[in-house]
Amino acid sequence: MTQELTQSQAVDVLIQAARLAQAKGAFTLEDAALVSAAIKVFVPAAAQTEVTETSSAEAPVEPTLEKVHG
Numbered sequence: 001m002t003q004e005l006t007q008s009q010a011v012d013v014l015i016q017a018a019r020l021a022q023a024k025g026a027f028t029l030e031d032a033a034l035v036s037a038a039i040k041v042f043v044p045a046a047a048q049t050e051v052t053e054t055s056s057a058e059a060p061v062e063p064t065l066e067k068v069h070g
Helices: 009-022 029-042 045-057
Strands: none
Touching: 009 029
């Protein structure tokens, strides 16, 4: 990858990676709770609620990492 990430983009990528790892069962319940708490520091509560409502209302979809555009 030759593109430099901004701090905001880097945080977004790390959050997506954590969500993907959780979806694949990579964390214990305790670890998942800690990762969730850390994500909430960076993701506004409204956006967090939107993600939760969308994922529970629809059939489960495996999260994917999106390419970061500068």
